[in-house]
Every structure is written in C-alpha cells, then in structure tokens.
Amino acid sequence: MSIYSNILVVADINHEEQPALARAMKLASKCTTKSNVTFFLSIYDFSYDMTSMLSLDERDAMRRGVIQQREEWMRRVAEPYINDDIVFEVKVVWHNRPYEAIVAEVFAGEHDIVIKGTRKHDVLESVLFTPTDWHLLRKCPSPVLLVKNSDWPEDANIMASVHVGSEYDTHLDLNDRMVEQLQSLSDRLSANPYLVNAYPVTPANITIELPEFDPNTYTDAVRGHHLTSMKALRQKHGIDEEQTIVEQGLPEDIIPDVAKRLNAAMVILGTTGRTGLSAVFIGNTAEHVIDKIDCDVLALKPNGFISPLEPNG
Template structure:
C-alpha cells in the first residue's frame, strides 16, 4: 500500500465509523487520499403515488444534500489536519453496485468498510449482505474492519493455499504475502502464514483396516509444514511464524487468528459466481463471520469485476 486512494464506505446509520478510523491510520503513514463514500436509499421517495415525479426528485435531492452535509462534517477537520479527504453521496438501492461502479470509474486502491458485529450465518446465506458482494465482485482489495485495534508489534496472518497447482492460485499466494509484508512494514507488525489442509476421511480405516491412517496423516502434516516454511523463507518469514494445520481452511484460519490474537487476516478470493457460491459462500465469507479482527480480501491480478 502506497499513496493509492482509499475508498471508505460510510455507514449512515452508525455514529462511530471504524472503517474511517482504519483508513486514517493508514493515510497518516502513507499520505494516501481518502474518499468518504456513502450510499443512501428510501423506497418511499421512489414509489409514493401522492407526489409527482418532480416532487419526488426534489425530496430525494434534498435528502442527498442533507446527508452530504453530514458526511462533510467528518471531512472538514481531517482537511484541516492536512489530509486529502473528500466526500461523495449516491442514491442507489444496491450499495455494492454504486461502490464498485465508482471504483471502476476512478483510481481507487482499496475499499475499506466496517462489518456488522454478530449476524446469523444461516440467514446471511440467503440474504446476501453488501459485504459478500464486495468480496466477490470488487476489482480491488476489500478491507473489512471490525472493532479491533492495530497495536504496534501486532500480527498479520496470511492465508495460503500451499497445494495450489494452477498459476492463478500461485500468483494469488505471492500477492497475499507481498501485501502482508508491505503492510507489516507500514504498521510495525509481524507476518504469519497459515495453511489449512484436509485429512483422510474418518471411515477410511474401517473400510481399509490395513491402511496406516496415522502414519499417512503425520507424513502429510510434515509435508505441508515444510512447504509452508519454504515459502515463508523465500519472503523472509521465520519458520515459527508458519502454521500448517489439518482441517477445513476457514476453521483453521479462524483458530490460528484467535491463537495469535491477530489484528488482520489476509486471504484470496477468486470471486465465484452462481448458485453454489450464493448458498455456500467462499472461505473469505465464512471467515469474516467468525474472526474478531479485520479481514483483507484480495483478488488475482487477472480478475475482472462482473460489473465492468
């Protein structure tokens, strides 16, 4: 992260703005410009039959102006501090689309957005929030912010797919680690690598009692740890900062993040589409509901937003 513009999504319903706090933490170190971006919408302003279209437009414009003045109250003291900050308010019934459209039309390096604390994973699976759309469809890195400090000498956890065989995933691994090391220098943090890998099916020993299940799992564990340490050494990351563990990747990432009390988890997402992605979500989406720290989701360099 250098001086790339930070697009901070302002939540009009929140008094505190953790995403803005995080953006300021970074901007004060890099000089990056910040745009405060807020999306508002009220269906009654669109559908009421008691008013003409001209009257509805006037009411809508008045609401936009009022909200823009509220956002400007955040901007003014930051400009007085010497930071490069501006504000934009848009009227749209699909916030993620307005955000991504702005990114596609402007030079934006990162989207920074606060997450909603709590939330029901089952209901969220069927009622996809803006967070999920941004993680899947935004063409730039998306930093999802929770109310967790970034102290000095903190920990950044890079989630790696050490078994990646295709070029897209290998390139994404490199991008994740490079992003982590750059951020670590910026905020005085340590980089840790994590890799979750599947074990053998539980019923394999019953079906094939002659198979040495334990020995095989030990061998696989050693292999993953060695490969992760080799990758870490390539980037100057110590072996004791490399954590390979058997289990579902999202569960392993969450467990290691909790063990380390990490400030940030960085992982990749390919931006899957279709009914399977909608119902099951990606690793990033599962992780975001279960970690108590920030999450930075990166796309491969070849990714193109479906809204482009």
C-alpha cells in the same frame, strides 16, 4: 503491488464514530505517495420515487436535498479524522443497491481498496457481516477490508491464510500476492506478519475401504508436503520460520483459532471465482472462516479477477 493510496471508505450511517475512516486515514498517512480518501455513501428511499403527486423535477429536487443533508452530516462526522496531507472527498449517490453503487464507484474512481465497517455483537463477541459485506466480498474487483469497531492492539499481529498445498497457478499467484500485502501492511502499520496454513485430516473412509492403507504414513507425507511448501514460500519472501504456522485440520477451525491465539488485528484471506466467494482452501469454506473471525478481514482477489458487475463486462 497496490500501495493503497486511492481509498474508498463506506460510511456507517448509523453511528457518529467511523472506524473504517479512521483505519483508512491511518493507512493513507503511512503511504509514501500522495493519498486520496473518498468517504462514500449510497442512499435510497423508495417513497421519494413513488410519490406520484410530485413531478419528476420535484422528486429530483427532494433527492438532491436528502443527498445534501447526508453530505453535510458526513463532513461533520469526518472532521476528527481528516488529515491535511491527505486529499479528502465526500461523495453521496442515490442507488437502491449499496453494493452495486460501491462497485460502480470502484470502477469510476479506480480505487485500489474498499474499507467498510462491520457490525460487532457485544454478547457473542463476534462480527456480524451484512448482506452488503458479502456482496462486496464476492463481487468487488478491488481488495475489501472489513473493519470491526475497536482499536488495534499495540505491536499488532497480522496473519495471512495461505494455501501452500495447492499446485494451481491461481492459488500460487494469490499466495504470493497475500504475502506481499502482508509484508506491506505490516511495515506500514508496525505490525508482526504471520503465515498460516491448514492441511487436511486423513479421510476416515480410506482406512476402512483400504485395510493396507497406513494413515500415519499418509498424514506424515501430507504434513511434510505442506511444511516444505511453506518453507519455500517464506524463504521466497524472506519471512522467518517462527512466523509460519502449519496445522492439521479444517481451515474454518484452524484459521479462527490461530487468529485468536495471536490476538490478530487482521486476517488476510484469498478469494477466487468470478461469481461466488470460493476460498483458496479445500472446498468452499471462506464464508465459514470469515464468520468466525473476530478482527479486521482483508479479502484479496486473484490477478485477472473479473467482477460480474464490471461495466461492459
């Protein structure tokens, strides 16, 4: 299990405050081993590559100048967050696709987590995920933590959205991984862990097509299966029953609702699939879930995930 000691933080070029860096430093400071934090930025200006009147060397010199300016700015805005006990590095690269640059750095630096800030909409009180966010959730091989622009509440709650109704090994392994990460992060951040599972509503068309079908018996059986599976998962990892929630409904409704009720500081989601962000839920609902969650989101890939951007892959 990763302890998140080699952290890649994506800089927010539009703001002096860097909540993702603050979160990274907090995680790193709670690590029992020496931690490394790389403050990273990908920049690109089309005009520098299209200035035909300049020589290649002159264009390279201009790019180096822009990179140096950004590095100096990043060191300045990072000063309030730097901890002498943590190895800190600033890195700026010239790349026209930020998510590809980030994933390339994950492979090159063997980073075990990417932390990036998200945009928060003041009126709707919701987090707006950028195209770069979505690409990272789909293609980054390491866990991705998307941070909203606010401090965590005291005695915070962290919830993991597990899919206990599945019999697929990929989902079961991912459930275990999510619970392990939940417990590790809860310990390090002095938070309260919760497991949440949504189970499906009885399909209405079944009762129409099969008059002898008893929807109540079916619903009871489904709920019983999910409760039994949740009990097995929580007992396996030593989690109290009071810290588990099993509710009927669609994941895209249940998970944001429970997160709001718990005032969750972080929601841990599992994502599967090589090229798309497909959830461990029924259907491809993870993107709908993430859009509705107004807190930090940690997305985990299953073991053996192969990024479509993997070098030589």
